[in-house]
Amino acid sequence: MPLPSSAADHIQDLGAFVSASPSSFHAAHEGGRRLAEAGFTRLDELEPWEGGPGSFYIIRDGALIAWVVPEGAGPATGFNILGAHTDSPSFKLKPKPTTGAHGWLQAGVEVYGGPLLNSWLDRELRLAGRLVMLDGTEHLTATGPLLRFPQLAIHLDRAVNEGLALDKQRHMNPVWGLGNPSDSDLLGVLAGSVAGASVDPAQIGGYDVVIADTQDPAVFGGKGEFFASGRLDNLSATHAGLAALAAHAGSRADGGPIAVLAAFDHEEIGSNSRSGACGPILEDVLVRISDGLGATVSQRRQALAASFCLSADAGHAVHPNYPERHDPANHPVLNGGPLLKINANQRYATDAFGAAFWARLCGEAGVPYQEFVSNNVVPCGSTIGPLTATRLGIRTVDVGVPLLSMHSARELCGVEDPYRLAVVTELFFGTAV
Known part of the structure; x- marks a missing residue:
């Protein structure tokens, strides 16, 4: 399944992916559906x-982990990993949710992450999100337009435009x-x-449900x-990884690294979960792949030493109204190319x-890129990159698509940049370090 032929086609497909993925659980299942269509086996x-x-x-x-093992892979073959995440800042439904x-x-x-x-x-x-029944079965659920956070009218708070405090x-x-x-x-x-099933609310034993926007993605300007x-943040990178891995699987040559997409959950709240980057999920998969190739403990360590991770997460474009914050x-500007994210304190x-x-x-792919570094007086965020490097000892570089309005209900990127990230990622999946 080749990459789309243009940035315009890629951005429309990204919009479709976002619309199908209002929660991390939906994103993982939509990614799996797309991979199955491309010939991947679950x-x-x-x-x-x-x-x-x-x-x-x-x-x-x-979380979703996907990989392509080429012909000729051996017990010490390294992994080229694109790391991303499926969650976004939002609000999560509490117990006793009807108030x-x-x-x-x-x-x-309850506030989830930093929206x-x-x-x-x-x-x-x-x-x-998902509903888990008393018998252990799981169902994905997604409503139509249902909720609203109504703002207090200006007539009842005349000073609101001097500072909104929520x-x-x-x-x-x-x-x-x-x-x-x-x-x-x-x-x-x-x-x-719940689509395609009759669910008794009395049998719901637990749920992980978040709020998502209903407005369709849009190209404008x-x-x-x-x-x-x-x-x-961060379905742009998850989608780029899916598109690149499917393209790589359809055109891979013998030899080369084992290509891996690791789309973790819970990055926005610190990654400390069984499906987050601090958890064992990626290591579990890499160990089982190496074991399947007959690796000894020493050869598995060789494979990790030969591996590389692109930690792909959204970054900041310069804001024209707040240039002093950069x-x-x-x-970095929109449509100037994906970011190389750098921090002296290893936040990247x-x-x-x-x-x-x-x-x-980027040079081999014919893709421009931009460097991002924080202003010294503005604290730098972090990503799954340092977590993966620390946990597995894999050399890691932080990259991503530049955005305005990061952590907004509706973020803004350039049409060209997500496609360029996918193009570089496809090349990365087949390139030995």
């Missing part, structure tokens, strides 16, 4: 895996209907939103150069070796 972690060449994937909760007062039905939610709270106001929103507990309780909470059941709405969407000498894992390898890849 494996069960509870079953033994046969070694040898082929294209495979697993889904663990909201309300004064004739309103509201949803009890720009004001960007979620006065938008039509949905609920999406209390996460008091003000971030979305409305979803009218009535008495004791006579209503939000879980019943979620049960009725004077020359159609902008793309607005929810969850670009480094004076490094001003890029080092000189990784920077040189990235420069080589």
Whole structure:
């Protein structure tokens, strides 16, 4: 399955992927569906895996790991890994979620990660995630437009434009209907939103459900150069990895590294989970792949030493209204190419070796790239890159698509940059370090 022939085609497919992926669980399953269409085989972690060449994937909760083992791979063959994540800042449904007062039905939610709270106001929103039944079966659920965080009218807060202060507990309780909470059941709405199955709300034993925007992704701008969407951080990189891995699987030559896409969950809250980058999921898969190729413990260590990870996560473009928040000498722009992200304190894992390898890849792919470094007085965020490098000892470089409005309900990127990231990633998957 080759990459799309143009950035315009790629961005439309990215929009379709985002629309199909309102939660990390949906993103993992939509990624798996696309890989299955491309000829990948889904494996069960509870079953033994046969070694040898082929294209495979697993889904663990909201994470997706996929890989391509080339003909001729041996026990010490290294891994070329594209690391990304499937979650985004949002709001997660609390226990006893049906709340309300004064004739309103509201949803009890907890802040997930670090969303720009004001960007979620006065938008039509949905609920999406998974329901787990008392018998252990799991169902994905996604409502249509259902909720809204209504902002207080300016007539009732004349000073609001001098500074909006939102209390996460008091003000971030979305409305979803009218009535008495004791006579209503939000879980019943979620049960009725499971596609293709009849679900009894009384049998729901647990749930992981988040709020997502309902507005369709859109291309806009004077020359159609902008793309607005929810969850670009970090479905832009997850989608680029999926497209690149499917293309690589369809055209791979004998030999070369084992190509891996690792789309983790829970990056926005620190990655400390069984499906996050601090957990064992990637190591579990790499060990089982090497074991299937007959590796000894020593050969497995050789394979990791020969491996490389592109930690692909969204980064910041220079904001025209706040240039003082950026480094004076490094001003990445939209459609200027994907970012090489650098931090002296290893908040990003890029080092000189990784920077040189990235420069080589971009040169061979004919793709421009830009360097990003933080202003010294603005704290730098982090990614799964340092976590992967620390946990597995794999050399890692941090890259990503430049954005404006990161962590907004609706983020902004350039039309060209996600496609360029996919082009470089496809080359990376087949390139020995």
